[in-house]
Amino acid sequence: MMKFSRRLVLAVSTALTLSLGASLPALSADEIVIAGSLPLTGMFGFAGVGVEAGIQDYVKMINEEGGIAGRQLRFVYEDTAYKVDASVAAFNKLNSQEEIHFYYGDSTGFAKTINPELNRMGSILMAGTSYASELNDPATYPFQFMAGPDYTEMTGILLEYIAKEKPGAKIVLVNSDTEFGRDPIAGTKARAQELGLEIVEEIITPPTAVDVSTEVLKLRRARPDYAIFHGYLLAPIPEFMSQAKQLGLDTKFMGTFWSMDPGSWAKVGDVANGYMGVMPYRYADDEADDAPMLDRIRQMRPDYRSTPYMQGFLTAMLFSEAAKRTLEAGKELNGENLKAALNTIKDFDTGGIIGKPITISGNSIPVGRIYTYNAATQKMDPASDWISLQE
Amino acid sequence: MLIGTAKHSYRADEALLTTSPQRLWMAILLIALALAPLALDNYWLYLACLVSINVASATGLNILTGFTGLVSIGQAAFMAVGAYTVAVLEARTGLPFLVNLVVGGAVAACVGLVVGLPSLRVKGLYLAIATIAASFILHFVFVNWQSVTNGNSGINVTPASLFGVELTDYVHLYYVFVPITALMVLGAANLFRTRIGRAFIAIRDRDISAEVLGISLLRYKLLSFAVSSFYAGVAGGMWAYFFRVVTPESFPFIYSIFFLAAIIVGGMGTILGGVVGAVFMTLVPELLRFAVEWLTTIFPNAVTALSPIRTIVFGALIIGFLIAEPKGLAEIIQRIRRFFHLWPFRK
The missing domain is CATH 3.40.50.2300 (Response regulator)
Incomplete structure (x- = not known):
């Protein structure tokens, strides 16, 4: 019988940890990629879990309808435990594996920290859990927005x-x-x-x-x-x-x-x-006549849908709308074009998620x-x- | 097999690297560090920079806690002092960034001297509580000294520049941070070949005996706090240039626990322990990401379901390594070294 010595256990656990370090390849180049640093654990874990479900559901819905201009959406994300250094690590990891078009951030701290990099890259449009007033400044944060009021x-x-x-x-x-x-x-x-x-x-x-x-x-x-x-x-x-x-x-x-x-x-x-x-949003159990999207949400996810779920769902909808308008205009999917397309949203019907048509002229929806x-x-x-x- | 390490002079006896395999491995490590950016992508370079910052700070804490025996849970607060100093100097003076880093370290050292005063009367858990209190006081100062720290919003830091090159890419930052950290680790290693370092160790082993031997506890305890805080201050300064935003929430209390855990896991009282502990604590949670990612090929949406398990596995790994080797990872490395001393003739 094999003897489990201390040295053997150490060697095996170290080897396993290191061998998993090899990264997995990205799947397809023709997809539109939404990536995210999500707080799936830690004090904001409930928010990350809700947001993840909301984005996944919207992505699934769009993909079942044929995608955006024939291109499928894909959502990739990492847990950050609501820590800025882990969020930046996740951002760098996902960027090294994917060609990312949209990013979902998990905190004000991350939004502020990653902003210089977003501005330098110019290829990503970002939103997130933060409604910080400071982020509602298109001059300083040109490639960010929030799916609601600051x-x-x-x-x-x-x-x-x-x-x-x-x-x-x-x-x-x-x-x-x-x-x-x-x-x-x-x-x-x-x-x-x-x-x-x-x-x-x-x-x-x-x-x-x-x-x-x-x-x-x-x-x-x-x-x-x-x-x-x-x-x-x-x-x-x-x-x-x-x-x-x-x-x-x-x-x-x-x-x-x-x-x-x-x-x-x-x-x-x-x-x-x-x-x-x-x-900023209707609750998912609201059965208002002018809210067909909430009916679809209830069909897709009959169990409880938290407020972060609604935030994630609407954010994915706005990401998709920005991508759709950019592709319709025959432009490249980059930060500048996506933000410009987002800012053309005027009297937009969210399917009842927000109870009145919305216009996004800056970085927020007040x-x-x-x-x-x-x-x-x-x-x-x-x-x-x-x-x-x-x- | 190495059959002996006969030394023919005091100089050889005091050398940092005493055997030729040690010198060879160190040379390989230095070459690997120098060439690493050629093989690493942005993600790994980011982690390398973060490891570098954490190694610098953990080494500082190791000087205080591991070598002098003074428990501190305020390392993150000292880092914050350095980070704020650098941020303010960068915004208001335009001094070269290396000068800012040194001043950041010096200001943190001065704060460390003050925080270290209770160490003259209390030690152990009592001193730990005193350092916790100091870190909360410093947090209050960061939030409320609006005119300097800009309160809760914090300070945005413009990128450091060296020889006209803006240090915004991780590869540039890597080639600046890693040599700085290497110098700091070398400095720490050398410190314990001097009277000062040996005084620290004497205080750790038995402070009353140390005093009887003529070591001034006032001087050396405060000096240990100052040196440790200097390391934290410089690490905090690098942190400020790395993340480029400094707020009161940038250095939470849990970050101090992180460094304490790093030196315990790595091995207190050894230079290697502080280094490997910081590497372990920074990299293992990231490596576990790949484990979760690998599992997504089998279970869709595994990231959501398995992320809490990743945290548990990280905790279990720490406990497992400590059970396997209570003296820390550094001792495991030493054991491997001893094994190869006699290999292949050892049973």
Whole structure:
């Protein structure tokens, strides 16, 4: 019988690890390749898994319809665990294996880090999970865009809603102490002033704060009509809501895209009832008449579709539309042509994913709708019509 | 087979490479490093640059923790000091990038001196907590010293340039970073042939005995912190030129754990340990990508399903190597060397 000595085990494990280092060849040169650095593990793992499913479904749908001008789409991606160095490694690895036309990035940090390389290469159009306001600058980020409003535009949509519902309302801003959290503060304050709304308190907390009793006391002193949270996935918003309810505050709690997943709120229970926020997309279970694409999504994926799924799906749709318009114009698929084609999108019907036709004149789509969480049905119910900041 | 390494002078006894096979292998390594960019694509060159940065920083931490016995979990924060210094100097002064790197290292060394003060009273886990506290204080400074650090948005760094060539391609960066790291590793190796390095080791082995022997704990503990932080600062400076954006979130706390893990896995208290530990910790997760990719030929969409397993396998490999050889990867290499000393006559 073979004896498993320490040396043998070490040698075999090292040899196996090294032998797998040989890269696999790319499949075909005629395809349109979407590549991605996805956070499939780590704190944003849920986002990566949702985005991957959304992009895969749209790619499958287009390929079954014959592709774009006869060319099939292919989606290749790597896990990054939401780490910038791993994202850049994935970008370089995929670029060394494929001729990439579109790229999906996993964070603001990656978008900023890879931007000089994107500009130098000039061959790729990129979008991603980040809605950072800084990226909404076509001069600095000419080959990037976001499939929705930037964070300042998201809070801008919330403020439009508030100004209409309760003119002169008092607002408290609660932001996490991260680049993500602090992103819209200055823009929100400026826009609130323009709309005659009063920011009565600004609260900054650690991103995963647990004990928020001091902050809730600040909230009680300020007695705002609305509290706008940004920079959180969920915690500590439920804790704020729970303590505010115990104190008898009638403040309405609001948030932005990343805290708008009903699947996450369902685990919170009744205290989540009434939580509001801005969503750039319809939820997949919305059975509106003018949303045929949602019917197709439900057919393809009957199980739960998260908010990142919708983001991934729409991003793939916009990638495809940019490729289609570029090829129709007889131009080469490169960053400049693809971005120019993307910016020709005017009054475009997304099949109901966004409830009104969209126009992409820059790097963002400043459109959204306010939804309210219903704990009884565990769904987000529309609380407003679609609000566009372009109008 | 090598039957003996007789030395006829103190100089030969103190040499870094004492045998001809060692010198031969080192020559092969240097030639391979010099020629590697001819064979590597952009992905591997990127990883080579990242390994180079991590080796420099891990070697610095090894001087402090492995050789002086002072536990630090603040290496990433010292790297951040170097990175911010380089970013600010690059944006505001236009000094040559090599000068910026040295100044980045020097500023980090000064911060390291201050952070090292608690080491005069506490050691072990207590000192580790003190260095954690220092890294959180530094993070607060990076976020709130808006006029210098630009707060949460951070600073964009323009590419370094050398002899009129902008260092934007990985191949250019490779030929700059690898020699710098090689010099730093050589410097560390030489440090332990001097009184200073031996004082560090004496402090690690028994600080009270060291003091009785006339080694000033104040001087040498702080000096160890300063040298270690200098290494981290220069590594952070290279990081800034490599990624070209420095934000407070660029150097998370987990990055400090990464370096501590690197020197433990590689082998604390040996120069080779810091190097192989950083190489292992940087490259193995990437090599495991290929394992997942290979499995996609059998199971479609394996990347999504197997990515969490990749993380588990990486953790298991670390534990496995440590069980097989608690002294780290460096000891495995030494064991291989000893095997060939007697080969083919060993049973």
